[in-house]
Amino acid sequence: MGVFTSGSGRRSRSLQSILGGIAVVGASALVLSGCAPAEEAPAGPAEDLTLKIGTILPQSGALAFLGPPEEAGVALAVQEVNEAGLGITVEAIYRDSGDTTTDTATVSVTDLLSQDVTAIIGAASSGVSFTVIDQIVGAGVVQFSPANTSPDFTNYDDNGLYWRNAPSDLLQGEVLGNLIAEEGAATLGLLVLNDAYGTGLAGALRATFEAAGGEVVAEELFNEGDTSFDAQVSALTAANPDAIAVITFDQAKVVVPALVGAGYPGSQLYFVDGNLADYSADFEPGLIEGAKGTLPGLDISSLGNFQDRLLEVDPDLTEFSYAAESYDAVILLALAALAAGSTEGADMAAKLQEVSGGSGGGEKCADFASCAAILADGGVIDYDGASGPITFDENGDPTEATIGIFEYQADNTFVRIN
Structure with a gap:
């Protein structure tokens, strides 16, 4: 994977x-002028x-x-x-x-x-x-x-x-959906930022999870700039899914403690590239220990x-x-x-x-x-860089990608596990 x-x-x-x-x-x-070598000069500016x-x-x-x-x-x-x-x-x-x-x-x-x-x-x-x-x-x-x-x-x-x-999040959604299903969740809740990023990733995640036999039992949207998430937290916890995917940016700093405070286990949360961050200074120790998330890119420690x-x-x-x-x-x-x-x-x-x-x-x-x-x-060159093989198609999209899977530790920092 x-x-x-x-x-x-x-x-x-x-x-x-x-x-x-x-x-x-x-x-x-x-x-x-007058000093050019006999052979043809290399192409260039x-x-x-x-x-x-x-x-x-x-x-x-x-x-x-x-x-x-x-x-x-x-x-x-x-x-x-x-x-x-x-x-x-x-x-x-x-x-x-x-x-x-x-x-x-x-x-x-x-x-x-x-x-x-x-x-x-x-x-x-x-x-x-x-x-x-x-x-x-x-x-x-x-x-x-x-x-x-x-x-x-x-x-x-x-x-x-x-x-x-x-x-594209079609790839990240596939990886995350399969991960959640493979870890045994049969039902899933989604908290989703209502923009092109959030809804696109949520759609790919839902399609993969449902194709694996799972059921999305709650999907709650919010808008950039919202400060209260009480209604979304209540709806998600009432549905009591086996896992919740948190598709946000730094709103996770508010939403995640609210979910855990409402009784939802932090270890059953799944993060994405928009919020996979070091929360050691934001959350109480152990709050999200065991939670997992995805992030495109190679393991920087391998570079x-x-x-x-x-x-x-x-x-x-x-x-x-x-x-x-x-x-x-x-x-x-x-x-x-x-x-x-x-x-x-x-x-x-x-x-x-x-x-x-x-x-x-x-x-x-x-x-x-x-x-x-x-x-x-x-x-003619084929550049493979710090982020890996890029290999653009005619759309300007990379045709090769690595999606890393990470797990949160007791100090609310994350480590790569794949």
Whole structure:
């Protein structure tokens, strides 16, 4: 359990500063008149490229706990691309996405577009991304999310400019539904954030759980910004399901103690990527011991020194969710720009599937420097990154994904168990 592939078809498809880099002219970048070598010069841009990207990642709002690791992932990638000096320099401008209760993302996107960025990384929330996707792609700018999981993006009319390296919740819902059924639950309650993320994930979870022979006996919705969950808690506990899946963002800090306080066992709760977090400072010890949850991505402890490199960028990191995906978003954009010889949005978008290995039959490479070297020699690449094999389809969706399963300990921190 954990690794799945998908291949649907569709479309025509907090850090306030970042280390800069001095552009270094590569051997293939310039050929002086009268001094060109006899053999054909490698393909590549006539001069070093400068890629200006923006981020709309959550510095505030219901997903603010994801902001630091995501911004650290971006910052680390920018640093490493610039230090490599291999034909491209990246400049990053960091802005807040907020959540769907504010217009923070719209304000941030307007600001970033005014600064002539050609790619924007974010948002983390699917609901937030839907509020700005038309604005971004309408400007001819790439939107690349490291964390959007709503299935509704797959067939969205985005002019080929929207990409994500987080898998659709059709996959996470399948993993979670099977997990709950395999652990012996016959009945299930759902507490669901009423937005594209919450309802999409709940639908996939319900379908899988029911296909396994289970029954959803209660499904309670709430809206972003709600502060009272008494009615939902009462309805769920009255149904007395064998398990409850909590599909929320940081509302879990309120809902989970309320459920346990109403007599529901914390060990029978199931968390998702939007709320799988360290609750050691929020809950009484043992409150959710034995609870489980799912999160897309590889086990960061298996990624060599990647975590150490992130901590050098931000020593205060305690969460690492979607850091690898954010890092890979920058690397893929930089490689696509090199492959295209351009930092224009449409040009990079036209190369993203190829550099990910989704087309072109490229040579495998696993870091920016080795991939850039292959491109400088006129080759085609297949980048596998910190978040694993990405392999985009024509929709900008990853066709390979790993969904991790985690279990909460007595101190309300979680550990990977698969």
